[in-house]
Each structure stands twice: as C-alpha cells, then as structure tokens.
Amino acid sequence: MESVGNALRALLYLGAQESVSVADLGRHLQVAPSTAHRLLSTLKEFDFARQDDSRRYRLGPAAHEVATRQAPWDVVAAVRPHMEHLAATTRETVNLIGLQGACVVFLDGVESTQTVRVGVRTGDRLPAYTTAGGKALLAQMRPKDIRALHPRTLAALTAATITTTDQLIKELDAVRSRGYASNIEECVDGVYAVGVAVVHPTRGAVAALTISAPAHRVDERRADLLAQHLLHANTRLTQGWR
Amino acid sequence: MESVGNALRALLYLGAQESVSVADLGRHLQVAPSTAHRLLSTLKEFDFARQDDSRRYRLGPAAHEVATRQAPWDVVAAVRPHMEHLAATTRETVNLIGLQGACVVFLDGVESTQTVRVGVRTGDRLPAYTTAGGKALLAQMRPKDIRALHPRTLAALTAATITTTDQLIKELDAVRSRGYASNIEECVDGVYAVGVAVVHPTRGAVAALTISAPAHRVDERRADLLAQHLLHANTRLTQGWR
DNA sequence: GAGAAGGGTTCCTCTGTGCGGAATACTGCG
C-alpha cells in the first residue's frame, strides 16, 4: 500500500506544519507535484486537509475529530458492572456520559426494564449544560473556564433549559453544594435525571454517571435517593482505582 | 485515489469505535477481508492503529499526535510583532511557548543580536516545570490539576531544578503573587528567563511569552525590569483581542 | 480432546488505479 503509506506520511507532515504547499509535500515525499497534489486533494476531500485562497493546505477538522472523539474505553469497561447494578437496584435507566468541549457524548447505557422508561442514547451528543451528567462535569471546572467555553446566552431545548452562562454558573455552585447534579426536564420534556462526576485519581473527572427516569416517577425525595445510589456506586468505583 | 480514500474512511471508522476487526471493516467499506486486512496493516505500520493479542485493532497514538501537536498558529502570528519589539527593546532572546500535557514546546523565537546570547529553541520540547514559560502556564491551573499532571518527584535537569510537585505548587503560588515566572538556571546552566502567560479572552491561557538571557547579565533588578517589559507587551497584545 | 464454524493472514493473478510527464492555468513580483 505505497499510496496509502504516502497519504499517511502526508497527514503526519501536515500535522507538523502551519501550512503546506504542493511543492513542499512533493519534496518531502520525493514524488511528482501532480502526485503530491492528488494526495492533498484526497485529504481535502475527506476534510483531513483544508485549503484557503492562498493555495496552501492546512490540517483539517477530521484529523482533530478522530483523535478527540475517542472515549476513555478503559473507564467505560470499569464502570459497566456498577451501571448494571445501579439499573437493577433503581429499576431506572443508567448512562455514562463524557465531556467533549461544551458537549456531552453518551458513552454507554443500561436501560430500565420497566414498560415506561427513558431510552438509552449511546452515541448521542448534547449541550453539556442541558444534562445532569454535563452539569456534574462542568461543576468540576472553574467559573472562568465555564465562561471561556460558553457564549453569554445559551440555546434552550425546553421551557426549563438554563439560558444564560450566569445562570449556569449559579446552578453549578448549587451542584457542588448538593453533591450531585439534576436535570428537571431541561433537556427533554418528561425526563428527570440526576448525575455525579466520576473522578479518576490521576486523570481527574473522566466521565459522569447518571440515572434518568420519566418525570412522573420522580419527586424531590426520590431524586435524592437515586443520587445517594449514584454516590455509593461512585465511591465503590473510585475505591477500585487506588 | 480509491485506496487512499478507503484508508481515510478506515481511519474515521477506527476513530469512532472502541476496537475494530478485519471483518467489521470489510463490511463497513464493502471490500474483501484481505483488502480490509491490508488497510489495517498499513495503518498499524504507521502507528495510526494498534493491535493487541485479541487480533482486534484500535486507534493508535499517531492519530492523537497529528491532532494535538498542532500549535495555535493564529496566536503565533498575532504575537510575532510584539516579540520582535521586545527583542529589539531588551536586546535579549524572546520565545513563545505552548503547553502540551506536562511539556512545553517552543513555538516561535526572536534571537538577541548580542554576541553572547541565548539561542532560540523553536520546535524543542522540555518539561514545563523547568521553564519560565511553563511555570507561567502551570500557574493558571489549580493545584489538583498540577498533581494530576505530575508524579510526586520530578527529574532534575540542573542542580537548581525543582524536584518535587509540592515544591512546584509552592513556586506557582509565588509566580501568581509576583505576577511573572522565572527560571534561574533550572533548565540549562547559565540561562536566566522570565515568563508570563498569554491569556486569550475566550480561549484561556494559550501560550507564554518569555525573555531569556545569559545569567551573568541578569540580577534580580534586571529580571524585574524584563518582566515589566513582558507584562506591558502582554497587555498591548491582549487589548488587541477585544 | 476432536471437529466445526468463523474469522484472520498470506499468497497469487490480473486489471484498473495511481504514477509521472506534459500542457494549461494561476499567482506574485518587478
């Protein structure tokens, strides 16, 4: 696979430069300019390279996406049995959530066996501020970092969604005081969720554990009970990491 | 470039999965198993994929490296004229430094024109705790994040290097109080440097600006003067970002 | 333990893809 090899060499080269011309790459790979051009065009076609009006090529967003979209799979595997136990104990849906920039991604899920239940959303992405898991993770950050990550006003997904960063910062203060985060129909109408951050001893907050239920099944007292289950599971999990 | 296209599709697929088998990839790309195997083998050859004894393939470190080694080139360009002015004014070497994990990388430099001078190190990497720029950037982080990033004991580059994370955390406190960081022969014997973090209004601490000089030319009073030059340049720079 | 099923890896043949060269188009400088 000589041409594939050259494409990967081109990608590595592009990653190490501010920008690259066809001639630069041709010299680097010892290939004809038309071959270098063809490689860069293909990288561009898949968004591994971008080109502006100066004719030079830069690393494109696909390269960044491949690297940063990888989940902490070892954590996912370690948490799985705890999630299954939680789902069995509470009879509600349990999710493991990761933070990527200002979004959360659903990494894994164990669905409730009840007839009326919240479905798992593994693979989905949502704004962090709209979810219990997202709030639990954001609460690990300093207010200045929260501001750096969000515009002043935030898009609403429901009538209950937080809509300003100032509100969010206040809410995260409450999360820290309470010891867990909640989402009361802020993301999807009819869904109530609680969440806690999973903090690895050397890697910091790597994910969040949440329990989601139909809102009609959860009042404040039950939310608190569900949260206690989460906190117990979290303690057992992180004790296994020492 | 059909084969290059398939290699890039393979890379994207690998980035979205925990692990991938030859059969998985063959089905995904609609190619023969031997073709899928050949693609994965080439990705593996360049470290874009890794394979363990289970025969399955995972994303390799090269993909991560391509994405994360990219410097903030727009910042580098914006800072350049300020660096040139600083170097002309102080007649010492000016560097722009970025933080990557627990290391700094020298992003750009303007060398002093004096006969005896500190050389520029653009492209070099060093432990952050041994450099003024690194310390300036680390001082923007919380102690718990510093601990997460460093082992208890730190390797010494000179007799003056900080050798424990506890010492480093104390030093970073002093950096924050003083308003700038210094490196008094902690990295290279005979080099004295001062540094300040360049803080972008929405992106946070994106780099550090430093002035490095032969130690025999810098006493405490001159270090403070050099630091004032840095702080003034930093203010002008960040005002241009509003 | 033996055998079956599924899948990974290696090898071979052949054809169509990717290479380099040439022509054309574009950009920046004097």
Next chain:
DNA sequence: CGCAGTATTCCGCACAGAGGAACCCTTCTC
C-alpha cells in the same frame, strides 16, 4: 505587462492493489 514559479488538469501505461483461494488461528460445542 511579462516572466518565473507553482498549482492544477489531463493522458497513457505499467505495476500496485483488489479479490479469491489456501492456509492458519481462535473459540465454541459435544
């Protein structure tokens, strides 16, 4: 505007990459 350098497009051809087959490996079941 003309020129030099470089990017982009197009074409012909040969060899690189595709698929198929054989062999090897792993896991599961009896």
